[in-house]
Amino acid sequence: LTSAIVDTAGSLIVVLDPRGSIVEFNHACEQMTGYALEEVKGKKIWDLLLPPEELPTVQAIFQKLTAGIYPHRYEGIWLTRTGDRRFIVWSNTVLVNERGKVRFVVGTGIDITARKQIEEQLEKTNQTLQALVQASPLAITVLDRQGRVKLWNPAASRIFGWQEAEVLGQTLPTVPEHKWTEFQANLEATLGGDLVNGMETRRQHKNGSLVDIGLWTAVLRGSNLQEDSVVSMMADLSDRKRAEAALQDSQQRLMSLF
Numbered sequence: 001l002t003s004a005i006v007d008t009a010g011s012l013i014v015v016l017d018p019r020g021s022i023v024e025f026n027h028a029c030e031q032m033t034g035y036a037l038e039e040v041k042g043k044k045i046w047d048l049l050l051p052p053e054e055l056p057t058v059q060a061i062f063q064k065l066t067a068g069i070y071p072h073r074y075e076g077i078w079l080t081r082t083g084d085r086r087f088i089v090w091s092n093t094v095l096v097n098e099r100g101k102v103r104f105v106v107g108t109g110i111d112i113t114a115r116k117q118i119e120e121q122l123e124k125t126n127q128t129l130q131a132l133v134q135a136s137p138l139a140i141t142v143l144d145r146q147g148r149v150k151l152w153n154p155a156a157s158r159i160f161g162w163q164e165a166e167v168l169g170q171t172l173p174t175v176p177e178h179k180w181t182e183f184q185a186n187l188e189a190t191l192g193g194d195l196v197n198g199m200e201t202r203r204q205h206k207n208g209s210l211v212d213i214g215l216w217t218a219v220l221r222g223s224n225l226q227e228d229s230v231v232s233m234m235a236d237l238s239d240r241k242r243a244e245a246a247l248q249d250s251q252q253r254l255m256s257l258f
Contacts, residue, residue: 012088012109018066018102020044020059032111034081049078051085061092065105070094075112087116139213139234142220147171147187150229159213159236161206174203176210190217190230200237212237 012032015024021044025037033049040048046055054076061072071093078086088109095104133140133151139159142151149167157163160174167173175183179202186196196217202210214235222228 012107012111014045014107014109016045016062016105016107018105020046020062020105022048023104032080032086033078051077051079062105065092065094066102068094068096068100068102085113086111087113136233139232139236141172141232141234143172143187143230143232145187145191145226145228147183151231156234159205159211159234160203173206174211176202176204179203186215186217187230190219191228193219196232203234 010028012028013024013026014022014029017023021042022040025035025040030036035048046058050058057074058076061074064070065072071091073089073091075087075089078088080086089112090107090109092105092107094102095106097103133153136153136155139156140151140153141149141156144150148169148171152162152164152167162173172183182201186199190196196215199215201213201215203213205211214237216233218231220229220231
């Protein structure tokens with residue numbers, strides 16, 4: 001009955017004797033590794049299922065367990081028959097005889113390989129996004145619901161003069177007084193799901209001068225409403241505005257001449 005329960009359990013269950021040899025290897029273990037119980041029974045687990053870098057850790061854990069220091073929980077790697085690596089979270093305990101001596105070490109595991117792969121992919125994506133934000137020629141900021149700065153990229157420092165350390169956690173300093181109502185309206189609209197798409201407006205430089213910008217915003221949803229934030233991208237339009245003004249002045253001079 002006990003063997004049947006072990007074999008039908010959804011978790012990985014492996015039972016070792018005090019030498020580390022495999023005694024039981026349930027159906028979930030067989031499916032994951034590609035090895036049948038008959039192939040692994042009697043073999044030491046570290047000779048068959050563990051990559052070299054895992055050996056010291058697993059053997060040290062095994063020594064503690066057989067010395068009566070249990071239970072123990074850890075995350076490790078198993079190798080399949082084809083050489084694939086599977087990430088497993090293990091919970092280990094022991095079975096003792098009537099004299100208190102360890103008879104078997106029992107490991108119960110959950111395969112978290114899929115979760116690990118997702119985490120690794122997310123980490124790569126985050127690193128890519130961070131590189132894009134840092135290298136972007138656009139000023140990129142992230143603001144909380146109160147308009148306080150959560151992210152401030154190098155282009156924002158270049159365009160507006162404030163350094164990241166000066167603005168993080170502070171209310172956005174680039175909004176001139178006469179644009180505050182417009183800023184609040186954009187913030188609330190964006191948090192409500194609307195987009196600001198290429199709006200031309202003005203922001204303030206640290207030195208007090210005004211900077212012509214193109215503005216794009218979108219909402220970043222958090223786990224709850226209070227954690228929602230707004231990402232803004234701002235293009236410096238100063239050169240274009242100066243060129244347009246120079247062209248208009250030139251046209252007016254030409255018309256006056258004629």
